[in-house]
Amino acid sequence: MTDSQPIIGVTMGDPAGIGPEVIVKAYRRFLDSGRPIVIGDGDVLAAATEVCESDLRVKRVETVTDARFGSGAIPVVDLDNVGRLVRGEVREEYGNASLEYIERAIELAQAGEINGITTAPINKQATKLAGSTYAGHTGMLADRTDTSEYAMMLIESELRVTHVSTHVPLVEACQQVTTSSVLSTIRLTADALADLGDQDPTVGVAGLNPHASDGGLLGDTEATEIEPAVEQAREAGIDAVGPESPDTVYVRAAQGEFDCVVSMYHDQGHIPIKMLGFNSGQAVSGVNVTIGLPIIRTSVDHGTAFDIAGEGLASEQSLLDAFDVAVEMAHARTT
Incomplete structure (x- = not known):
């Protein structure tokens, strides 16, 4: 380091979930690539060191x-905002x-004091009890940074x-497949891949309908919305390909044909990712x-895993991978 x-x-994520534990488990390996500082509650993090039987100390700053x-020692910006900790419970206080x-x-990121953020999981029911109208981190991050065009990778x-x-x-997802939304996602994807070190990526674009409508036999969204977006992306210099049949495009990408696949809706993209990321019933990675x-x-x-919180069983691999990706992107933005 x-x-x-x-x-x-x-x-730290939801205090009652596995976030504090996986941070403790991952901390020393974080130091291989970057400088980690936790934003959370010092007492909750200290309790996690006991759960994990770790010799790490918590240093409040x-x-x-x-x-x-x-x-x-794990440095933590201590917000000291948790009273009594009961793991595995949905509470307004924790949200x-x-x-x-x-x-x-x-x-801290907007002030330039940190170079990036890696988040442990929150619980959407708890944040809703706390009055949040966001479905997760993403909308909140976009609003707080005045970002109008964003996507999930x-x-x-x-x-x-x-x-x-x-x-x-x-x-509603089907209604949101428009030329402008697909084109925006392709552009955001190409920019993000550049942040990940790929300056000339090939972006595969999935169709919405089975077999990408099979030439119009199974719908026309591909012809009316997705194809024009792909054409405009190519005119802008992006190597975009599609629309491709959703049942094969992910296999082709995993085999190296595409650097990323633009999916039309949540489950279309999440299912192949989750299939790769689960091993013996537990998520082992994924960013x-x-x-x-x-x-x-x-x-x-992955989520807060309330069912195993406090048992020291949760895998830290996804958090390690997420931290490494943040470090990689930070390096790309500063070179």
Whole structure:
């Protein structure tokens, strides 16, 4: 670890979930690539060190400049916003705490005090109880950074996917497949791939209908909306290909034909990612990147896992991968 390595703010997520534990488990390996500082509650993080039987200490700091990055102690910007901790429970207090961690991380990133954000999982029921109208991190991040065009990219092993729409009912997702929305997602995807070191990517674009409408036999969205978007992207210099049949395009991408696949809706992109990312019933990796933001944000691709919180069983691999992607993007933006 050197002083030239990016500083990544790691938000603790829902205090009652596995976020604190996976941070403790991952911390020393974070130091291989970057300088991690936790934004959370110091007492909750200290309790997680006991759960994980770790010899790490928790070092509370008021500012990022106060932090010292070493293998013996985890620096944490301590918001001290959790009273009594009961793991595995949905509570308004915990939802509010997790939102405050994100708010502080955004402030630090916008001020240039940290080079990126990696988020542990929040619980949407808890944040709703706390009064949040957001379905997750993404909308909140976009609003706080005044970002109008953004998308979700998921990374798992050799497969990367982005989405035209995410957390909306399927009937609404189909309505959101327009030339402008597909073109925006293709452009955001190409820019994000450049941040990940690929300056000349090939972007596969999935169709909406089975077999990408099979020449118009199974719908016309491909011809009226998706094909024009692909053509305009190619005119802008992006190597976009499609619309391709959704039942084969992900296999082709995983085999190296495409650097990323633009998916038309949530499950179309999530299902192949989840299939790759689950092993023996537990998520072992997977990274969620919010693309299009002026700040870097990556996240785990799993939830709070309340059923195993406090048992020290959760895998830290997804968090490690998310942190490494944030570091990689931070390096790309500063070179």
